[in-house]
Amino acid sequence: MLKKNEEYVVDIIDNGFQGEGIAKIDGITVFIDKAIKGEKIKIKILKVQTNFAYGKIIEILEKSVNRTEEDCHTYQRCGGCNLRHINYEETLNIKKSVVENCLYKALKRNVKVNDVIGMKNPLYYRNKLQYPVGIDKDQKAIMGVYSTRTHNIIPTNECFIQNKECQIIANDIFYFIKQNNIKPYDEKTLKGTVRHIIIRIGIKTNEVLVTLVLNDNNFNKEKELIEFLCKKHENIKSIVKNFNTKNTNVILGDKTEVIYGNGYIYDILGEYKFKISPLSFYQVNPLQTEILYNTAIKFLNDNTKNDVALDLYCGIGTIGIFASKYFKKVYGIEIVDQAIEDAKYNAKINKIDNIEFFAGDVEEILPKIIERENIKPSTVFVDPPRKGLDKNTIKVLQELKPSKIIYISCNPATLARDIALLEENYNLKEVQPVDMFPYTSHVECINVLHLK
Numbered sequence: 514m515l516k517k518n519e520e521y522v523v524d525i526i527d528n529g530f531q532g533e534g535i536a537k538i539d540g541i542t543v544f545i546d547k548a549i550k551g552e553k554i555k556i557k558i559l560k561v562q563t564n565f566a567y568g569k570i571i572e573i574l575e576k577s578v579n580r581t582e583e584d585c586h587t588y589q590r591c592g593g594c595n596l597r598h599i600n601y602e603e604t605l606n607i608k609k610s611v612v613e614n615c616l617y618k619a620l621k622r623n624v625k626v627n628d629v630i631g632m633k634n635p636l637y638y639r640n641k642l643q644y645p646v647g648i649d650k651d652q653k654a655i656m657g658v659y660s661t662r663t664h665n666i667i668p669t670n671e672c673f674i675q676n677k678e679c680q681i682i683a684n685d686i687f688y689f690i691k692q693n694n695i696k697p698y699d700e701k702t703l704k705g706t707v708r709h710i711i712i713r714i715g716i717k718t719n720e721v722l723v724t725l726v727l728n729d730n731n732f733n734k735e736k737e738l739i740e741f742l743c744k745k746h747e748n749i750k751s752i753v754k755n756f757n758t759k760n761t762n763v764i765l766g767d768k769t770e771v772i773y774g775n776g777y778i779y780d781i782l783g784e785y786k787f788k789i790s791p792l793s794f795y796q797v798n799p800l801q802t803e804i805l806y807n808t809a810i811k812f813l814n815d816n817t818k819n820d821v822a823l824d825l826y827c828g829i830g831t832i833g834i835f836a837s838k839y840f841k842k843v844y845g846i847e848i849v850d851q852a853i854e855d856a857k858y859n860a861k862i863n864k865i866d867n868i869e870f871f872a873g874d875v876e877e878i879l880p881k882i883i884e885r886e887n888i889k890p891s892t893v894f895v896d897p898p899r900k901g902l903d904k905n906t907i908k909v910l911q912e913l914k915p916s917k918i919i920y921i922s923c924n925p926a927t928l929a930r931d932i933a934l935l936e937e938n939y940n941l942k943e944v945q946p947v948d949m950f951p952y953t954s955h956v957e958c959i960n961v962l963h964l965k
């Protein structure tokens with residue numbers, strides 16, 4: 514029987530979903546943070562549950578050849594990256610086996626998963642920085658990243674996955690907040706003004722959008738902030754205030770107010786230009802996004818020119834717009850109104866007239882739109898949030914019977930669950946992971962399903 518605080522020497526036999534090492538002691542699975550498959554490690558047991566336990570590394574007795582020097586001083590506590598102690602090539606192998614394991618568990622058979630398409634230079638890739646602002650135990654203002662599974666803020670000067678300029682701008686805003694005694698939000702008392710600083714950059718256009726997430730109306734140094742920031746950073750195209758007064762983990766509130774510029778920026782993906790507003794989803798790694806979309810398009814049939822396609826969970830219309838030239842007509846559906854406004858505008862500026870967008874919950878409006886517009890798609894793209902597809906949408910897809918479903922997923926567990934249901938009518942033909950989030954344990958995956 515395992516006991517808390519006892520020490521053991523274990524062999525790490527695998528890596529789990531969060532990159533953690535897995536060992537077995539007397540048949541009990543033990544998860545060990547930052548241990549790597551193939552290593553022999555002395556561990557201390559931290560917590561024992563009925564069928565599994567958690568341990569921590571005391572000493573690495575035999576090191577994996579894939580272990581690398583940790584280059585980031587906040588890595589041990591930060592909730593962002595969790596694979597920085599492993600060489601990049603090996604992180605891709607781990608992600609591939611995470612997808613294989615999820616599919617195996619749900620489908621009860623081995624599925625061929627292609628090698629993960631990685632990045633040539635997996636550093637500074639994020640186009641969106643969102644740092645919480647708060648107060649430390651000495652009541653001093655603090656800005657940084659949340660430590661793993663907590664809301665404790667770790668001060669962060671440099672992050673190896675965020676765009677460098679976004680970091681400089683965030684540091685400048687934080688300096689301005691401190692200089693002007695603007696109150697950071699205090700999660701304990703729910704008082705204070707600034708909750709989050711969000712900076713988005715168009716990697717191809719270099720345009721910057723700054724969003725200040727505020728808890729109250731006491732941010733009264735707008736003019737001074739605009740002058741201070743825009744003088745230093747000429748590529749700041751817009752600054753907006755977003756109000757979030759709720760006691761919630763959700764970062765953005767519903768209401769935004771533009772205080773400088775138009776309230777949006779542009780970026781370019783492939784041959785298309787996209788307008789991005791503060792409340793709209795936009796992929797955080799645009800270099801890999803082009804690869805993701807082009808790979809999805811590559812899986813289309815040769816001739817779909819007379820066909821109709823659906824782009825479900827379409828965000829600002831990116832996948833539908835990429836696909837539009839291969840189809841007679843494309844329909845997109847998305848729940849965020851502002852994203853649908855962006856999508857319609859994006860179709861217009863890219864001179865695409867065979868695409869139509871609808872705002873609403875896919876579960877609710879998909880059946881209505883199919884009936885009203887008499888849509889018979891040959892291809893359906895789905896790119897849902899982490900929770901995957903709902904049962905009603907799966908049922909609608911089963912009845913609609915498009916010859917191909919291209920399922921883009923950011924969560925292999927819900928993906929596998931949904932594929933198990935779709936397999937009643939579909940064969941899974943291709944599984945292609947793309948590394949959208951290097952050094953984190955997140956895995957993005959394109960899956961191609963053919964009608965039986």
Ligand SMILES: C[S@@+](CC[C@H](N)C(=O)[O-])C[C@H]1O[C@@H](n2cnc3c(N)ncnc32)[C@H](O)[C@@H]1O
Binds near residue numbers: 829852873923
């Ligand atoms: C992973 S993102 C994909 C967006 C887009 N396809 C892209 O590549 O940028 C998922 C999108 O689904 C939207 N969404 C979430 N729940 C939804 C629902 N129930 N109905 C419609 N859209 C939803 C989100 O707002 C978000 O834009």
